[in-house]
Amino acid sequence: MSSSSSSVLVTGGAGYIGSHTVIELLNDNQSVVVIDNLINASYEAIRRIERITGKKVTFYKVNLLDKKALLEVFQRHSIGSVIHFGGLKAVGESSRIPLDYYDINMTGTIHLLQVMQTMDVKQFVFSSSATVYGDPPLIPIPETSPLASTNPYGRTKQFVESIIQDICNVNNSNWSAALLRYFNPAGAHPSGLLGENPLGVPNNLMPYLSQVAIGKRASLSIYGKDYPTKDGTAIRDYINVVDLAKGHLAALKKLGDSKNPTGCVAYNLGTGHGSTVLEMVQAFSNAVGRPLAYEIVDRRPGDVANLTADPTKAKTELNWEATIQLDETCASLWHWQSKNPNGLEDCPGDAPPESIICYI
Ligand SMILES: NC(=O)c1ccc[n+]([C@@H]2O[C@H](COP(=O)([O-])OP(=O)(O)OC[C@H]3O[C@@H](n4cnc5c(N)ncnc54)[C@H](O)[C@@H]3O)[C@@H](O)[C@H]2O)c1
DSSP, X not given: OOOTTSEEEEETTTSHXXXXXXXXXXXXXXXXEEEEOOTTOOHHHHHHHHHHHSSOOEEXXXXXXXXXXXXXXXXXXXXXXXXXXXXXXXXXXXXXSHHHHIIIIIIHHHHHHHHHHHTTOOEEEEEEEGGGGOSXXXXXXXXXXXXXXXXXXXXXXXXXXXHHHHHHHSTTOOOEEEEEEEOEEEOOOXXXXXXXXXXXXXXXXXXXXXXXXXXXXXXXXXXXXXXXXXXXXOEEOEEEHHHHHHHHHHHHHHOOOTTSOOEEEEEEESOSOOEEHHHHHHHHHHHHTSXXXXXEXXXXXXXXXXXXXXXXXXXXXXXXXXOOOHHHHHHHHHHHHHHOTTOOOOOTTOOOOTTEEOOO
């Protein structure tokens, strides 16, 4: 666990899951330093974190590919541990621009790990994904399931997991790392001030559906109704983003110090309950109070029938489990979307808040 005098560096901390995690860290009185290049986020997320927590956020606009800038952040602050969210995350896009995904998600992470090594920081929490399981042989999926990503995005996560494992395996390296395999993050902060803020067409079901509800998109396309599930649509394990954020705090606290390193451990962060796409459409329609338009189209290549977590290991070892029910998740998403129909946008000419240092 990071000592009280050192800070937790959060990469991608202005993004969806990162911003919710920064709130939980600040609420836990941790000292936090955020970096993000804002390619999929805005300064406004930092202002909202400050509004919600009543605390100032130290923020640097830094690209993970800029190793010199990364090093300077580590030299300016006493960093004790790192939670690494920064990167690109769209499965479909990763097949169109794979090199960008390998560059940012892998080269960016290697830079970060190299700087950590240089600065003797060896506690690491990594955003992995259930995508690493590919089409798993067993549901619910245990962490021991074979890793078999089916797309470039998933492979970047799988490869980075191996890199972290290799670093931890070096004799006396003293690294402690948690690989957190998220299932399907959904919902928003209960304040209605923060939520998912997709730039462009949303890639995931829930943000897309909420844009249908707000009138930005005409209808949801449901990819395939011939899966071997109860209603023929694909099953996913939707986990509330606040529960997920708390999972990071639990993982951080479990990491060993340099005298008692834990090595590299993978955890599923999911609820253990799967829902079909049609069940999610119904649940979100209930939150909105009216039916939402959808159409059934062909299956999407690479999609699998069922990704549901076995979350037992996180419960046993991290003392963490998801507690927020699906109806509350849907209500929080609608609260956020209806209060912020255009997500978070920086007003033109907006000066960054005082706490923000524009590094690049
Ligand atoms: N949301 C999901 O469904 C999901 C599921 C599994 C895993 N993950 C992983 O969790 C992490 C966070 O996801 P999210 O949903 O919050 O995404 P997000 O896009 O909201 O957050 C990622 C953040 O990283 C920043 N970023 C991107 N490239 C960067 C770079 N080169 N340098 C610095 N910052 C950079 C973006 O601006 C963004 O704020 C990602 O690593 C993602 O792959 C997400």
